[in-house]
């Protein structure tokens with residue numbers, strides 16, 4: 001049985017046209033323990049049917065001895081859950097939401113002694129932000145970390161300044177962006193060309209993918225075609 005808890009929204013900050021960062025305080029707890037990469041599941045007051053009410057969100061913050069969780073959520077036009085979460089009347093600072101978790105096995109790997117490629121689109125960056133911040137804050141040893149983030153335009157890049165600063169501070173943490181809909185002085189196109197050109201062709205490299213089905217399906221196909229083993233490919237599918 002899952003334990004349901006209550007969290008109160010303490011801050012909502014729009015960060016792109018369609019995306020906001022939500023901060024929640026878990027009530028009746030002074031700390032919330034989780035493994036970077038895990039998610040929580042809300043039971044939102046949006047439907048009579050329980051299955052339609054359950055909506056999951058990766059925790060974008062890292063464990064740091066507090067009862068505050070950060071989520072980064074994109075609004076889907078016509079989406080039942082996100083229409084509610086982005087409704088300023090129904091969902092605002094002070095609103096209490098029922099949730100269960102943290103849950104999930106898409107976790108910070110225990111063994112970071114080989115190069116890791118974290119590949120994501122949009123809000124799929126959330127679990128990787130949690131992992132990278134935790135590695136940094138806790139001085140966890142690693143071989144090489146590569147974050148490959150794909151989105152449409154410069155204005156859609158999430159946590160850009162912070163990730164750029166971390167990539168300068170942390171040895172062997174490389175941060176790459178691919179923009180599919182805007183010319184800029186960085187890479188143009190999708191994430192696929194980036195990992196294809198950057199990742200070494202060997203057995204030890206590990207890939208972690210997070211985001212929506214089109215990116216995940218294509219990346220898995222491309223990585224298998226490059227002769228990586230299925231055991232090297234881990235993913236969290238948002239929908």
Ligand SMILES: Cc1cc2nc3c(=O)[nH]c(=O)nc-3n(C[C@H](O)[C@H](O)[C@H](O)COP(=O)(O)OP(=O)(O)OC[C@H]3O[C@@H](n4cnc5c(N)ncnc54)[C@H](O)[C@@H]3O)c2cc1C
Pocket residue numbers: 039055056057058059071072073074075076078079080081082083104123124126212236237238239
């Ligand atoms: C483990 C897990 C973690 C997740 N973490 C996050 C997170 O951190 N941030 C976040 O924003 N979402 C996350 N999601 C997705 C989230 O749970 C919802 O599915 C999402 O918010 C849409 O819900 P909705 O009720 O608004 O839309 P729905 O009414 O459920 O769906 C509307 C339709 O749009 C499709 N759709 C939804 N989003 C997209 C998209 N971006 N691109 C293309 N098609 C889409 C759906 O497949 C569906 O057909 C996560 C999902 C899972 C399973």
